[in-house]
Amino acid sequence: MSKPATWIAANTTASTTARIAAGIALLAFMLAAPAQAQVNLKGLDRDMTGPRAQVLVLGTVHLSELPEGFNPAALDGVLDRLAAFKPDIITIEAMSGEECDLAARHPTKYGLDFCPSIEIARQATGLDVPSAMAEVAARLKAWPAQPTPAQRRELAALLLAANDRASAYAQWLQLPETQRRPGDGLDAALVGLLGQIATRRNENYLLASRLAARLGLPRVHAADDHTGDNIKVADEEAFGKAVSAAWATGRAELDAREKTVRTLSAASDLLPLYRYVNETGYLQVLADVNVSAAMRAPSPQGYPRIWVAGWETRNLRMVANIREAFRERPAARVLSIVGASHKPWFDAWLGQMQGVAIVDAAQILK
Structure with missing residues (x-):
C-alpha cells in the first residue's frame, strides 16, 4: 500500500533533521578531539619530593657593543646582586x-x-x-x-x-x-x-667567569648551540635582505627603547641598564620585532619564517643544554646569562620543565 503524501513529507523532514543533527554532532566531536587528545603535563610535579631547582635567566646586552672606555667595574652592582642569588651552576651563551x-x-x-x-x-x-x-x-x-x-x-x-x-x-x-x-x-x-x-x-668573562671565581665554582657551562640555525638557502644574500627588511618594519617602539639602552650603557653603573633590559615591556618589544615581524613579512621563498624556525631550534637546543647542566642536581640554583632577546624563550620553556621554578630577574636586580 502506498503512503500518503503527508506521511512521506513528515518522515522525510524527520530523517533529514536526524542526519543534520548527526553531522553536527560528528563535527563537534572532530573539533573537540585534538583538545581531548592532549595530555596535560602541568602539575605532574605537584607531589614531588625535595625542593625545586631555582633557575634565574639574566638577559644581557653584549658588552662588546658598549661604548669605548667601558670600565668592568661598572658591572660590580650587577655582580653583587647575582652573587646574592648564590648560583651553584652558571651557564653562558657560548658554544x-x-x-x-x-x-x-x-x-x-x-x-x-x-x-x-x-x-x-x-x-x-x-x-x-x-x-x-x-x-x-x-x-x-x-x-x-x-x-x-x-x-x-x-x-x-x-x-x-x-x-x-x-x-x-x-x-x-x-x-x-x-x-x-x-x-x-x-x-x-x-x-x-x-x-x-x-x-x-665579553659578558661570558666579565660576568660569568668573574662570578664563578667569586663564588669558588670550578667552571661555567657553555649552553649555546648553532647546529640547528645553520640555515642553508639557495640565495643567502636575498635571505639576509628579506630577514632584515622584516625586522625593519614596526621598529618605532624598539628604536625608542634602544635610545634608553644606549643612554644607560654609558653610565658608570650598569645595574640600571640590566634592570631595564630584563623588564617584561622591553623583552616583549624585542620578541615582537624579532619574530612577529618575521612571521608577517611577505616572502615568496618564506625566508623570514625559515629564520624563525632556525631561531626556535637554536633556543630549544640551548634550553636543553641548560637542563642538562643541572640534570644530576635537581635542587640546584642555576644562573643562565644570555642575550636579552633569548630570555622570553628561556623563561617560557625552562618554566615548563618538571621540578623547575623560574626566578624573577627583576626581584634579584632590584
Whole structure:
C-alpha cells in the first residue's frame, strides 16, 4: 500500500533533521578531539619530593657593543646582586668544546670558522678536544675543596684545550696574582691567551667567569648551540635582505627603547641598564620585532619564517643544554646569562620543565 503524501513529507523532514543533527554532532566531536587528545603535563610535579631547582635567566646586552672606555667595574652592582642569588651552576651563551669539535669534523656542513682555534692549547697539552674534555671530567670528579695553585694551572690548561675559555679564565682568576704564571701545563702562549681574555669586553668573562671565581665554582657551562640555525638557502644574500627588511618594519617602539639602552650603557653603573633590559615591556618589544615581524613579512621563498624556525631550534637546543647542566642536581640554583632577546624563550620553556621554578630577574636586580 502506498503512503500518503503527508506521511512521506513528515518522515522525510524527520530523517533529514536526524542526519543534520548527526553531522553536527560528528563535527563537534572532530573539533573537540585534538583538545581531548592532549595530555596535560602541568602539575605532574605537584607531589614531588625535595625542593625545586631555582633557575634565574639574566638577559644581557653584549658588552662588546658598549661604548669605548667601558670600565668592568661598572658591572660590580650587577655582580653583587647575582652573587646574592648564590648560583651553584652558571651557564653562558657560548658554544661548548664538544659542539666545536663536532663542527670541525663536518666542515662541509658548518664551515671552517665555527669556533676559535685551539692549536696553541693542543701544542701545550698534546691533547685534542675529546681527550681534553675527558681529562677535565676526571679532574672535576675528584676536585678538592681547596685546590693548590698547581692544580688550578693544570685544570686551566686542560680547559683551554677543551675549548672552554670562560671556565679556564674562572680558574685563572682564582689564583693569587703571584701564581698567575706559566707552569703545570700552562705555557707562556696560554698565559698570554688568558691575558688577552682579561681585556675582552665579553659578558661570558666579565660576568660569568668573574662570578664563578667569586663564588669558588670550578667552571661555567657553555649552553649555546648553532647546529640547528645553520640555515642553508639557495640565495643567502636575498635571505639576509628579506630577514632584515622584516625586522625593519614596526621598529618605532624598539628604536625608542634602544635610545634608553644606549643612554644607560654609558653610565658608570650598569645595574640600571640590566634592570631595564630584563623588564617584561622591553623583552616583549624585542620578541615582537624579532619574530612577529618575521612571521608577517611577505616572502615568496618564506625566508623570514625559515629564520624563525632556525631561531626556535637554536633556543630549544640551548634550553636543553641548560637542563642538562643541572640534570644530576635537581635542587640546584642555576644562573643562565644570555642575550636579552633569548630570555622570553628561556623563561617560557625552562618554566615548563618538571621540578623547575623560574626566578624573577627583576626581584634579584632590584
